[in-house]
Amino acid sequence: VSVTAAQGFVAAGVASGIKPSGDRDLSLVATADGRPVAAAGVFTSNKMTAAPVLVSSSHLRASGGQAAAVVLSSGNANAATGEQGEADATEMCALVAADLGCDHHHVLICQTGLIGIPLPMDVIRAGIPTLTSARRADGDTDAAEAIRTTDTVRKEVVIGGDGFTVGGMAKGAAMLAPNMATMLAVLTTDAAATPDQLKAALVRGVAGSFNVLSVDGCTSTNDTVLLLASGAAGPVDPGALDAAVAAACASLAEQMAGDAEGATKTVWVHVTGAHSDEEAAVAARRVADSALCKCSWYGRDPYWGRVASELGSAGVAFDQRLVSVAYGGVTVAHGGVEIDHDRAAVATHMEGRRIEVTADLGLGAGRASILTNDLTHAYVDENMGTS
């Protein structure tokens, strides 16, 4: 149960033929009555922006934050496809709008898959009527299936608020699945809220979840997170809505990290004692994105010297005489040198599915955390394949 858990939404997922495998590849989330409701979106910062990102953000601007549906497709990212790509994404929105009886500006679009290949519009044109006619209140599982690419499991979440619900589905993790690129998430709620409220809740939720997730340091051309509010549950406490949206984002981000391409471990990198929160975030990301640290986690190796070396080259305030490093709460180095510690406890922690690395810089009160994973043979396998 995911995007139709909140009242007022329907969903569908069908196979149109974009994927040669014949798996589901077209997905729809829509309001039950086809009328637009308050909506907000957060999009990739990559300047190599995919057509669906350009079209969705343009539609949200044109509608003043109103949407009746989101159409999603997998198998082709419609990125690096030029003006034709924008025309194709716009046409997909218009086809869905015609079936729903709404304005085409009220349809948003998300796409994921290969970069640089024109969309197979013939199969998509044929598939959209099948998609829209399949929409129903229990179509959320099919919808979440249809956005999977190299994901091994569906990512779904439902958060129950006080008198309202937030539900969502997602795929991928920031560029973790590059041949089938992108992280996409669609959230729905039955809370009543303005587009501005939704945008604020989404920005806050994304900052604490998807934006602290770093699988390989790459930012996709297509990353998109959308939130639609039907209002069916009436007005709610804004703080409660913020909290529920944040919890939904956090759950989906953890699910992505757990399913990251080829990963055997989820790793939280915490940096404390930095000069500022910003510097802590830079340092944590440096460690999280380090190929050397990622390989050592794969090898279950508590090689703190690599962590310290990355911190020292992160470009933030750093004094090697003050740094300490801990794995799973056991401090292995302090004052820049290794100290006596419980090696068995650390070894046991490194064997687990989830590793916690904490580095304290000893300089100030700045802190930040990044969620990442290990670098494995399977990651290389999945990413060396032909485009």
Next chain:
Amino acid sequence: VSVTAAQGFVAAGVASGIKPSGDRDLSLVATADGRPVAAAGVFTSNKMTAAPVLVSSSHLRASGGQAAAVVLSSGNANAATGEQGEADATEMCALVAADLGCDHHHVLICQTGLIGIPLPMDVIRAGIPTLTSARRADGDTDAAEAIRTTDTVRKEVVIGGDGFTVGGMAKGAAMLAPNMATMLAVLTTDAAATPDQLKAALVRGVAGSFNVLSVDGCTSTNDTVLLLASGAAGPVDPGALDAAVAAACASLAEQMAGDAEGATKTVWVHVTGAHSDEEAAVAARRVADSALCKCSWYGRDPYWGRVASELGSAGVAFDQRLVSVAYGGVTVAHGGVEIDHDRAAVATHMEGRRIEVTADLGLGAGRASILTNDLTHAYVDENMGTS
């Protein structure tokens, strides 16, 4: 032939027992008469600075740019070893100085190997007399052998100038060999030059060689490049000395890239048409350090969409309608979309040992190049091992 090709230098390489394998692990480059000559050094920017880097830079400052010898050891980086590490490195310099009859400030030190482990000073104290007594004019091969860690071949160079010679040896590449970390290079020349001249030549040479080499984006705690000038060949044209030093650095950097850990391909990433040279360098490094691009090169896949996506997220001026990407001189994408091109020619280029990727941003005259390699199963193997 390497560090003793220039007149006035001797070298040696012996096994002391730092490496459990029994391979050579102590190396020496010294002036033939044990007297100090003009010297200069360039060191890592990592703030997690290893003890030998602190000691060598301190000795160069104290001596005003004079050195009689460089002692090098492999198997233990003497990094993250605190005050004891500095005392140990200083003692190693003093032991060599006593044997050579020079001041201890006139001995520089380079070390490479594991981080965070105290130096085995007992075996080193016993090994240094063996090392210094083995020094001779044809000891350069032994010296270059003794600094190898995971290097599969020695890196040596000799550049003949007009009436003078520049020779050098090196190991590793910036953190390509993390368990046995570090890139080290020692260059010698018989040209007569001041320490300031040497420093300027070295900074220029390093900027165009080691500093455009990026194996995995990591910066070692121990990176060091040293240049000693015996003056035996007398004064030379400063421009000719600069050029010879630059050529020697470039050759050693190419040798490192070719021997990068687990790599099957050397890759030059060229960015042209950037807003500035600085922005071109940022963009080129983003592509070179991308795990996704590196995996695609391993798979011989000319997946230009990944290159464009990295350029778009590099944080520099970028317009996707203007970008073009070429492999081996064959343009595969122009104006942000794929164009007709000779696929067979590109496929042949991707099969080669050396790949050239050129991205033109279409914005200005800024250009930069980065030398890197692919990301392979063997890299993961070599870096997941226990510390």
